[in-house]
Amino acid sequence: MQFSITRVLAITRKEFNHLRRDHLTGGMVVGIPIVMTLLFGYAINNDVRNLEAATVDEADTRASRALLADAGATQVVRIVGSAGSPMELQRRIAAGEISVGIVVPADFEERLAKGKRPLGQLLIDDSDPVILSAARALALLPATTSDQRTPSATFEVRALYNPERRSALFIVPGLCGVILTLTMVLFTSIAIVRERERGNLELLITTPVLSLELMIGKIVPYTFIGYVQVSLILMLGYYLFDMPIRGSLAELYTGVGIFVVSVLTLGLFISTAANTQFQAFQMTFMSFLPQLLLSGFMFPFEGMPKAAQWLAEVFPLTHFLRIVRGIVLRDAELSMLTPDIWPLAAFFIVGMTVATFRFRKRLE
Helix, strand or coil, rough: CCHHHHHHHHHHHHHHHHHCCHHHHHHHHHHHHHHHHHHHHHCCCCCCCCCCCCCCCCCHHHHHHHHHHHHCCCCCEEEEEEEEHHHEEEHHCCCCCEEEEECCCCCCCHHHHHHCCCCCCCCCCCCCHHHHHHHHHHHHHHEEEECCCCCCCCCCEEEEECCCHHHHHHHHHHHHHHHHHHHHHHHHHHHHHHHHHHHHHHHHCCCCCCCCHHHHHHHHHHHHHHHHHHHHHHHHHHHHHHCCCCCCHHHHHHHHHHHHHHHHHHHHHHHHHHHCHHHHHHHHHHHHHHHHCCCCCCCCCHHHHHHHHHCCEEEEEHHHHHHHHHHHHHCCCHHHHHHHHHHHHHHHHHEEEEEEEHHHHCCC
């Protein structure tokens, strides 16, 4: 049989017609370049500014207040409040409330007059190396008085959690969230679709199983799989990369459980919207990409514009990264991380409700 350009054109026309009817693929053709360009152009920024900071001004003099004002004027930090002691600063850093603590000692004026250095101390959440690099710029902030401007270093930098600046300590805990997000959503997104393609959905319709019961039954096995995956990642991080686990494992696994069920409901929602397993895979990828880029895993959350940060707060991965890094690296208690626990619980409730409603409607 000879090669025929006519048959090639016929197949080409058939493929174009298929793409025209497949709205999801067509949306990805246009949507992915637009989303990627907007995210990398506007939201992704390694120039970190406005790190949230709190202060302890034990001197409380005109010069010390001027120094703190100068620190805020650099826009490297944004001073959001004060604390009663350096210990309180450390507690707030461990809880993730602030990234930098600025301590001005009681003998600040004496140190300034005698030219002693350092004049103060910076407490830095160095679990993120990017934050540490940005905050170190404050160490060279000159102290200004009415008759002199000293050029030497003003602050001693105290890196609290990762003084060796090892990237693995920052990346490995975050991988728990990234891998769980991808695998849990993918597994459950094809769950209902697979039942439909195999003809099992019709059998389920004839049983007395409620839609909510089916949804819960679908996610329970994957919850255990999520715990297995987290355990493997933590063991590899501990034994291969010497990653410390400073917090409570019981509290960590509680946070893992809340996160896993929340992302599983996202997969269930996708499974009720997709008609084929390939569509479910496409939708999983589209939901995973913005979470990966905006959650703070790859790029500093503090460097993103406010609009991108507000969008990122909707994603479960954003909150879980704070939870796992807080417990593993900063020895934070789960009670300190309540601002990131309740969004996961809310996401689960809303996601389960919507997925159950959509599944019931499809059965009707």
